[in-house]
Amino acid sequence: MEDNNKLGLIVAFYLSKFDREALKNLEYSNFSEAFKEIGRKLNIKPNTIKNMREQFDPYYDNPRVGWYQRELTRSRIDVLEKFDSLSKYEITEIVRNILDENESEYLKLYTDLISDDNEVRTSERKYTTRGVTGKKGEHIFKQFFNQTLKQQYTKDVELIDTRDLGCGYDFEVNNNGNIEAVYEVKSCIDNNCREILLTNKEWHTAEHLKERYNIVIVSDILNIPKVTIHNNPSQKFNPKLCMQKSISVTWKINNMDLSRENMDLGIDSKCI
Secondary structure, eight states: OOHHHHHHHHHHHHHHHHHHHHHHHTTOSSHHHHHHHHHHHHTOOHHHHHHHHHHHGGGSSSSOOOSTTSOOOHHHHHHHHHHTTSOHHHHHHHHHHHHOTTOOTTHHHHHHTSOOTTSOOSOOOOOOSHHHHTTHHHHHHHHHHHHTGGGGSOTTOEEEEOTTTTSSSSEEEEETTEEEEEEEEEEOSSSSOSOOOOOHHHHHHHHHHGGGEEEEEEESTTSSOEEEEEESHHHHOOOOOOOOOOOOOOOOOOHHHHHHHHHHTTOOGGGO
């Protein structure tokens, strides 16, 4: 796969995940304009960018159905595994770097993270973490909780969304300030999940909270979803530690800028 196509996949992933907000961030008025300009900058046909976006669409909370009938190829899986965990701010800056025709310092780094589709798979699994299913599995769980699971608790409980708080779980059941239970939601495309992935924070939180911690698996998410709950997972499962190559975003201020700032303040940088 050519490097420009790999860069196009990252941009298409961004357009799918953030939809209209992505257009606004990139200063495009509509998707037609976006496909045309992105295609021009990356030397890719606009319709190819559109098709790439539609391959990611089934896994994110946007109004399009996308290519839900097709299993993701290796390169698409790599994009999800390497970039979905980044914050909106971080991935926005990466996409802007990709589309900046004067910026090339990091482009090789991005493309090196993405495999060619003809490479031999090291695993037969489909990508099944939150990155693929997006908010769909979590939305299904919220419906399931309100319609069924809530009956197991006192009537005063509230389901609190903690996905953006870095707690090590997605939702907590709160009763007047007391946390009765927490739920970490994992979603699978297939009816039978071969494996799920937990972050280091999630697993250690499960060890700490014990019987209050629950893993929720929402399977067959694009057809007839099934919800399965595993209570106190740290006492029931013996997971394997996994390491994977990922991208980390940092911000670099060069020495010239630092020296110039010191001079502006009337400070001799050599004496610091």
